[in-house]
Amino acid sequence: xxxxxxxxxxxxGLEPAMAGVRIKAAEVRRADxxxxxxxxxxxxxxxxxxxxxxxxxxYLLADLDDGAVLVMHLGMSGAFRVETEDEVRMxxxxxxxxxxxxxHDHVVLHLxxxxxxxxxxxxxxxxxxxxxxxxxxxxxxxxDLGVEPVGNRLDAAYLAEALEGxxxxxxxxxxxxxxxxxxxxxxxxxALNRARLSPRREAGTIVTARGRASVRAERLVTAVRDxxxxxxxxxxxxxxxxxxxDGSLGYFQHRFRxxxxxxxxxxxxxxxxxxxxxxxxGRSTFFxxxxxx
Numbered sequence: 001x002x003x004x005x006x007x008x009x010x011x012x013g014l015e016p017a018m019a020g021v022r023i024k025a026a027e028v029r030r031a032d033x034x035x036x037x038x039x040x041x042x043x044x045x046x047x048x049x050x051x052x053x054x055x056x057x058x059y060l061l062a063d064l065d066d067g068a069v070l071v072m073h074l075g076m077s078g079a080f081r082v083e084t085e086d087e088v089r090m091x092x093x094x095x096x097x098x099x100x101x102x103x104h105d106h107v108v109l110h111l112x113x114x115x116x117x118x119x120x121x122x123x124x125x126x127x128x129x130x131x132x133x134x135x136x137x138x139x140x141x142x143x144d145l146g147v148e149p150v151g152n153r154l155d156a157a158y159l160a161e162a163l164e165g166x167x168x169x170x171x172x173x174x175x176x177x178x179x180x181x182x183x184x185x186x187x188x189x190x191a192l193n194r195a196r197l198s199p200r201r202e203a204g205t206i207v208t209a210r211g212r213a214s215v216r217a218e219r220l221v222t223a224v225r226d227x228x229x230x231x232x233x234x235x236x237x238x239x240x241x242x243x244x245x246d247g248s249l250g251y252f253q254h255r256f257r258x259x260x261x262x263x264x265x266x267x268x269x270x271x272x273x274x275x276x277x278x279x280x281x282g283r284s285t286f287f288x289x290x291x292x293x
Contacts, residue, residue, distance in 0.1 A: 002074050003184030004149065005231035007058050010080060013091020015053045017082045017115050018062060022049045027108040034075060034127040043111070045070065057145050057181035060199050061136075068130045071141065075125030081118040108211060145181040149228045154180065156213035156221045163203045171199035171280055180224070186259050187227050189286045193258045194223035196268065198292045199278075199285045230255065258286040266291060 002010075026045040028037055038044070046208045048064040055061065063071040082089045107119040107128060119128070131139050146162070147153040162179045173179060174188045192199050197206070197220060206216040236253065258275045266273040266288035273290025 001076055001184065002058065003187055003231075004058060005187070005228060005234075007060065007182075007231070008055055008232050009235050010074065010091050011053055011055045013062055014060070014080060014082065014117065015087065017111065017117060018045075019053050020050065020073060021115075022112040023047065023109050024112055025110040026046075027110075029106050029108070033106060033121060033124045034073075035129065037128065038130050041128075041130065044068070056142060057148070057177065058184075059141065063133060065110035067133050069133050069136055070118070070128065071131055072128050073126050075121060075123065075127065075190050077123040078119060078121040078126030081120060082115060083118065084115045109126050146177060146179040147181065149180050149183055149224050150232075154225065156217040159217050159221055160207045160211065160213035161258065162215075164207045166203040169199060169280060170197060170203045170206070171285055172200045173203035173282075174224070183224070183228075185283050186256075186287075187224075189230060189259045190257055191220065191223040191227045193266075193287060193292060194227060195219040196291050196293065199280060199287050199288075201293070202280045258288065260286065262286060 011071050022260050026042040028042045031037065035209050048066055048068075051065050053060070053062045053065070058073065060072040062072070062225070064070060070090055080091050082091060104120045104122045105118050108119055109117040111117065119126070136142055147158060163173055166173055171188055171192065174191070175185070189199070195216070197216060206220060208214050261275045262277040264275050266275055268288065268291045271288060271291040273288040275286055276289050278285050
C-alpha cells in the first residue's frame with residue numbers, strides 16, 4: 001500500500017497534466033475496481049475541467065468545474081500513466097516492473113491538448129468515485145480522518161489529547177487513521193526511531209499525568225513531521241514502489257534508519273544497538289531495542 005509521500009509524489013506528477021485541463025472523453029473499461037463505478041461515471045467526467053488536484057491522507061482529489069470531486073485511491077497496485085505525443089511518464093510508478101498490459105488499463109482520460117491519463121491496476125484494489133465537494137468532509141471515506149502529518153494542525157498538544165489514557169502500543173496508535181491521516185508502516189518505524197521511542201510503549205505514556213504533552217510527545221511530533229517532509233522531498237521510497245514523475249527513482253529508501261534493516265547497527269549516534277524486527281498486528285516493525293524506550 002502506498003504511503004502519504006508516495007501518493008503526494010503521484011499528485012505532483014499528475015498536476016501539470018491535469019490541473020486546468022478539460023476532459024474531452026473518458027473511457028471506463030470495466031464495471032468496477034474495488035467498488036463499482038458510479039452511475040454514468042464516464043459521461044459525468046466528459047466535458048468537465050479539472051480546477052485543482054489535491055490530496056487528503058492517501059486519496060487523490062481532482063476538483064471539477066461542476067462542483068464534484070473525482071476521488072481516486074491507488075490501492076495496492078494502481079498506477080497512472082501520462083502520455084503525450086512525445087513522451088510517456090509514470091507519475092509515482094512502481095520501481096519494479098509496472099504493468100503496462102492494456103488488460104489492466106481500466107480508466108483512460110483524454111485531455112484537451114492531446115494528453116491522455118491512464119489508470120492501470122492489475123489487482124484492482126484501487127477505486128474511483130465522484131463526490132460533491134460540499135459533501136466531501138461528511139463522506140464515509142473522510143469524516144473520521146485525523147489531522148495530516150504535514151501542516152500546522154499536528155502538534156504535541158493535539159497528540160497528547162489524542163493519546164491520553166490509551167493503552168495500545170504507540171506504533172498502533174500512530175497507524176490509526178483517525179488520529180493521524182496518511183501515516184503508514186514505513187514512516188512510523190522511521191519516526192519512532194528518530195524520536196527514540198519504542199513501538200511497544202503504551203501510547204498514553206507520552207502524555208503527562210495532567211494530560212499535557214511531554215518531551216517525548218514533542219520529539220515524536222517533530223520526528224513525524226520531519227520524516228514525512230523529507231520523504232516527500234525525496235520523491236518517496238522506491239522500495240518495490242514509487243518513482244518520480246520523470247521516471248527517476250524516489251530516494252528516501254536510501255535514508256532509512258531502521259526500516260528493512262534488521263541486523264544492522266542502529267544509526268543513532270553513540271548507540272551500540274542492533275536493529276530488530278518484530279511483528280505487530282501482522283506488520284513488520286523495525287526498531288532499536290537499546291535506544292528506543
